[in-house]
Amino acid sequence: MRKLGKLPAQTVRASYDLEYGSDSLEMHRDAIEKGQKVLIVDDLLATGGTARATVDLVRQLGGDVVGVTFLIELVELNGRAKLQGEKVRAVLQY
Numbered sequence: 001m002r003k004l005g006k007l008p009a010q011t012v013r014a015s016y017d018l019e020y021g022s023d024s025l026e027m028h029r030d031a032i033e034k035g036q037k038v039l040i041v042d043d044l045l046a047t048g049g050t051a052r053a054t055v056d057l058v059r060q061l062g063g064d065v066v067g068v069t070f071l072i073e074l075v076e077l078n079g080r081a082k083l084q085g086e087k088v089r090a091v092l093q094y
Contacts (some may be wrong), residue, residue: 001026001027002025003023003025003026003027004024004025005026007026007028009028010022010030011026012026012029012048012057012060013025013057013076014056014060015053016049016050016052016053017049018049019047019086022064025053027058027061032058032062033062034061034062034063037064039067040055040058040068042054042069043070043072044071044072044073045072045090047077047078048078048080049082051068051083052082055086066086066087066092067088068083068087068089069089069091070089070090072090072091072092072093073090073092073094075093
C-alpha cells in the first residue's frame with residue numbers, strides 16, 4: 001500500500017475521506033492472489049479511512065482479510081466504526 005503515484009507497476013486505487021478532504025492509496029494489481037489470506041498491519045488507527053481503503057483494495061483483488069492490527073488506536077476518533085465486521089486489534093489504546 002502506498003500513496004498515489006509511488007508504485008512502479010500497474011495498480012488499483014481506493015480513495016477515502018480525511019477530516020479535511022480526501023486522499024487515495026494504491027496497490028500493485030498482482031500483490032494479492034485470489035483467496036490469499038491477508039493480515040493488515042499498520043502503526044496507527046485514527047479515523048479509519050486508510051484502514052478501510054486498505055481492506056477494500058485487498059478484497060477487490062480477491063484477498064481474504066483475516067484481521068486488521070494496529071500498534072496504537074486513538075479511541076476518541078472512533079476509527080473502528082469504519083471497520084465494522086472486521087477483526088480489529090490494537091496493542092495500545094489512547
